[in-house]
Amino acid sequence: MFNIDFSDLLAALALVFILEGLIPFLNPESIRKIFLAAAQMDNQTLRFLGVSSMLVGSIMLYIIR
Structure with a gap:
């Protein structure tokens, strides 16, 4: 599904x-x-701010990739 290279990380x-x-x-x-x-x-x-940030980042990553 995702082909993430270590250099991408x-x-x-x-x-x-x-x-x-x-x-x-x-x-x-x-x-x-x-x-x-x-x-x-x-x-x-x-914790709410942290999980919100992770959620936004995950959605952005999903859209970009």
């Missing part, structure tokens, strides 16, 4: 690192505020 991981580093590089003050806000959230909210 590494390329995706590299893109994650690039995108994750973009906000702290461009606006470090906003990332501090985001981390402080996340530290104030309860576990259920963080």
Whole structure:
């Protein structure tokens, strides 16, 4: 069904690192505020955000591939 090469996985991981580093590089003050806000959230909210992010990513991957 899916023919994913190991290099595709590494390329995706590299893109994650690039995108994750973009906000702290461009606006470090906003990332501090985001981390402080996340530290104030309860576990259920963080889990909901995490599963929502995974769901959106899975849908995007399904559409793209």
